[in-house]
Amino acid sequence: xxxxxxxxxxxxxxxxxxxxxxxxxxxxxxxxxxxxxxxxxxxxxxxxxxxxxxxxxxxxxxxxxxxxxxxxxxxxxxxxxxxxxxxxxxxxxxxxxxxxxxxxxxxxxxxxxxxxxxxxxxxxxxxxxxxxxxxxxxxxxxxxxxxxxxxxxxxxxxxxxxxxxxxxxxxxxxxxxxxxxxxxxxxxxxxxxxxxxxxxxxxxxxxxxxxxxxxxxxxxxxxxxxxxxxxxxxxxxxxxxxxxxxxxxxxxxxxxxxxxxxxxxxxxxxxxxxxxxxxxxxxxxxxxxxxxxxxxxxxxxxxxxxxxxxxxxxxxxxxxxxxxxxxxxxx
Amino acid sequence: xxxxxxxxxxxxxxxxxxxxxxxxxxxxxxxxxxxxxxxxxxxxxxxxxxxxxxxxxxxxxxxxxxxxxxxxxxxxxxxxxxxxxxxxxxxxxxxxxxxxxxxxxxxxxxxxxxxxxxxxxxxxxxxxxxxxxxxxxxxxxxxxxxxxxxxxxxxxxxxxxxxxxxxxxxxxxxxxxxxxxxxxxxxxxxxxxxxxxxxxxxxxxxxxxxxxxxxxxxxxxxxxxxxxxxxxxxxxxxxxxxxxxxxxxxxxxxxxxxxxxxxxxxxxxxxxxxxxxxxxxxxxxxxxxxxxxxxxxxxxxxxxxxxxxxxxxxxxxxxxxxxxxxxxxxx
Numbered sequence: 001x002x003x004x005x006x007x008x009x010x011x012x013x014x015x016x017x018x019x020x021x022x023x024x025x026x027x028x029x030x031x032x033x034x035x036x037x038x039x040x041x042x043x044x045x046x047x048x049x050x051x052x053x054x055x056x057x058x059x060x061x062x063x064x065x066x067x068x069x070x071x072x073x074x075x076x077x078x079x080x081x082x083x084x085x086x087x088x089x090x091x092x093x094x095x096x097x098x099x100x101x102x103x104x105x106x107x108x109x110x111x112x113x114x115x116x117x118x119x120x121x122x123x124x125x126x127x128x129x130x131x132x133x134x135x136x137x138x139x140x141x142x143x144x145x146x147x148x149x150x151x152x153x154x155x156x157x158x159x160x161x162x163x164x165x166x167x168x169x170x171x172x173x174x175x176x177x178x179x180x181x182x183x184x185x186x187x188x189x190x191x192x193x194x195x196x197x198x199x200x201x202x203x204x205x206x207x208x209x210x211x212x213x214x215x216x217x218x219x220x221x222x223x224x225x226x227x228x229x230x231x232x233x234x235x236x237x238x239x240x241x242x243x244x245x246x247x248x249x250x251x252x253x254x255x256x257x258x259x260x261x262x263x264x265x266x267x268x269x270x271x272x273x274x275x276x277x278x279x280x281x282x283x284x285x286x287x288x289x290x291x292x293x294x295x296x297x298x299x300x301x302x303x304x305x306x307x308x309x310x311x312x313x314x315x316x317x318x319x320x321x322x323x324x325x326x327x328x329x330x331x
Numbered sequence: 332x333x334x335x336x337x338x339x340x341x342x343x344x345x346x347x348x349x350x351x352x353x354x355x356x357x358x359x360x361x362x363x364x365x366x367x368x369x370x371x372x373x374x375x376x377x378x379x380x381x382x383x384x385x386x387x388x389x390x391x392x393x394x395x396x397x398x399x400x401x402x403x404x405x406x407x408x409x410x411x412x413x414x415x416x417x418x419x420x421x422x423x424x425x426x427x428x429x430x431x432x433x434x435x436x437x438x439x440x441x442x443x444x445x446x447x448x449x450x451x452x453x454x455x456x457x458x459x460x461x462x463x464x465x466x467x468x469x470x471x472x473x474x475x476x477x478x479x480x481x482x483x484x485x486x487x488x489x490x491x492x493x494x495x496x497x498x499x500x501x502x503x504x505x506x507x508x509x510x511x512x513x514x515x516x517x518x519x520x521x522x523x524x525x526x527x528x529x530x531x532x533x534x535x536x537x538x539x540x541x542x543x544x545x546x547x548x549x550x551x552x553x554x555x556x557x558x559x560x561x562x563x564x565x566x567x568x569x570x571x572x573x574x575x576x577x578x579x580x581x582x583x584x585x586x587x588x589x590x591x592x593x594x595x596x597x598x599x600x601x602x603x604x605x606x607x608x609x610x611x612x613x614x615x616x617x618x619x620x621x622x623x624x625x626x627x628x629x630x631x632x633x634x635x636x637x638x639x640x641x642x643x644x645x646x647x648x649x650x651x652x653x654x655x656x657x658x659x660x661x662x
Contacts, residue, residue, distance in 0.1 A: 007423070007437070009340065011660045044377045046390055048400065050429045055400055057390060059377055069379065069386055071404060073425060075432020084431045092338070092434045092660065094404060094425060098381045100415045101406020103423045106338070106437060108660040325658055329342045329423065329439040 004319070006326030008105040014324055015314045016111050021147075021154050023317070024119035024310055029282055031062055031309035032123065035250070036279025039063040041098060043250070043304045053077030060304030067098035068312040072109050072304065089113075095311045103329055105315050109307070112314075116306040118147035120249060120278065121202065121224040122155045124298035127281040127288025128247065130199045130220045133159040137198030139191055139212065139235070140205040141165045141174035144226065148202045149178060161186045162194040165205070192216050203227050203235040210262070214239040219293045225259035229301045236297070238263040244295040245275040247288075249303050258299040335650070337657030339436040345655055346645045347442050352478075352485050354648070355450035355641055360613055362393055362640035363454065366581070367610025370394040372429060374581070374635045384408030391635030398429035399643040403440050403635065420444075426642045434660055436646050440638070443645070447637040449478035451580060451609065452533065452555040453486045455629035458612040458619025459578065461530045461551045464490040468529030470522055470543065470566070471536040472496045472505035475557065479533045480513060492517045493525040496536070523547050534558050534566040541593070545570040550624045556590035560632045567628070569594040575626035576606040578619075580634050589630040 041061025061069030074091035248254035372392030392400030405422035572594035579585035
């Protein structure tokens with residue numbers, strides 16, 4: 001039967017090894033370009049509390065050469081690993097054809113979430129990196145930290161990496177893993193040292209108290225603020241925003257749930273001070289880096305259009321693969 | 332492999348013939364009982380416009396013996412039939428385990444939508460029907476009208492059926508179909524005649540102008556107002572509400588999108604005049620019919636908890652069936 005008439009199911013192994021980071025970068029770039037061109041279906045968010053956790057559903061669509069609408073339905077159940085041997089954050093992405101609402105596919109969500117978040121930093125980096133050799137600092141040692149390095153390596157060489165984080169044992173394991181995987185000199189350091197010796201800084205922790213101080217940031221640094229994606233999360237000293245240009249994935253999100261929320265709440269910047277959205281850099285409406293001195297912050301909150309664009313990219317690339325299981329829902 | 336660890340896909344034929352209307356009645360009754368007991372996860376709604384149609388996502392959950400959370404993602408694309416040979420309203424229901432967010436299954440949505448709506452009327456009818464022989468009037472001749480009759484027959488005998496509707500050809504075909512299927516005397520009549528000769532009246536049309544006049548309604552009638560489920564839809568003369576008790580599926584919904592919206596807007600009733608929610612009849616917190624004279628309106632808007640409860644019922648009943656395809660999403 002024609003795979004086009006089936007609703008397909010993509011578990012992790014059905015696509016993880018067949019998609020490269022460059023694919024996600026292409027998809028995320030396309031999503032934000034469409035967003036800047038007004039070719040998206042409005043994004044939206046639903047939250048619900050359950051007894052042992054919470055659900056959040058993020059919706060949106062892209063109106064490109066092909067048009068898609070969909071949603072990510074994720075649960076955050078922070079005792080899952082302990083109680084059920086399941087991921088703490090888990091769920092699915094649902095993709096439909098935005099021309100006629102046909103149900104195209106569902107996907108395991110965590111791989112796409114991880115990769116699209118990292119890809120967004122790489123897309124931003126194309127326009128915001130400093131010139132010359134890149135000294136990367138990373139605060140955080142989770143899967144996302146690794147993906148961020150992988151993504152940045154798709155758009156630049158990296159001379160050295162300094163990593164920091166709260167748990168020294170985990171940090172040590174992370175250093176070993178990164179050094180082995182990417183064959184780049186990696187060292188573990190205090191956050192202050194990492195910041196003072198970097199011109200690209202990625203923060204990707206779940207912190208709710210900032211740990212990067214303003215005085216540690218070198219002129220000309222590109223900061224990817226990845227961790228803050230909900231009210232209260234905070235990684236950067238809000239004072240950094242006083243001397244920086246802020247680029248967000250989607251402005252309406254970063255002012256509410258991104259790193260920018262704190263600088264705005266403290267009156268350090270106004271909403272209207274947000275310099276650009278990612279899509280405006282891609283379309284050329286707004287110039288990216290304009291000099292070697294400016295500090296540029298990419299405030300990354302993660303967007304439904306990134307999820308949908310990546311899911312659509314996977315769908316387009318793999319839909320004819322007969323190993324992908326599926327069924328005509330209307331039969 | 333254990334079906335419990337798979338995310339299952341239920342297309343129409345995988346469950347339609349294996350589920351009886353009584354199953355849906357049980358599931359809907361359970362959902363509203365849990366709602367009255369405060370054992371539900373908050374319902375919510377997202378709407379988005381697409382170039383050729385619109386999407387709506389309804390979410391909610393039930394916390395019963397087993398707990399479920401989920402959503403229905405439907406598109407309304409009113410040129411689908413003509414342009415693509417697809418249903419005009421189509422989509423999926425997604426079901427997860429509300430203990431840990433595990434993705435349990437997706438279902439084609441239209442069969443469940445149809446059956447749960449009809450089942451809700453039957454549940455209400457248990458508490459609201461007049462005594463004695465039932466003379467049923469139905470305005471509307473779509474799939475829902477047929478399902479409403481099927482559902483009512485699960486909870487009462489019906490002596491005769493009178494049907495009305497705008498298109499006489501379609502109405503004639505409907506009469507033939509109903510007479511043949513249910514072996515009950517059926518006749519087509521004007522709306523006035525149908526109303527004047529009924530003690531149970533079901534309205535299930537997409538009308539935005541009411542067609543049932545107050546003076547046509549007999550004392551003691553049970554009215555199931557099924558059509559109105561969004562702002563502007565209207566089937567009943569709002570004056571009927573002045574002399575009736577109103578029971579809704581969910582009060583917060585009926586005052587906004589149900590038939591009650593019009594009576595409230597015209598000042599005929601206040602929100603606080605809503606007599607009960609369906610679940611309060613089921614738990615016995617509020618008595619159903621108390622005398623032979625009162626006119627009782629069941630304002631049916633359709634709820635996410637009905638969708639989720641029915642999907643969960645199907646899942647529980649059929650999950651061990653090896654013919655249901657599925658895959659472990661995390662492998």
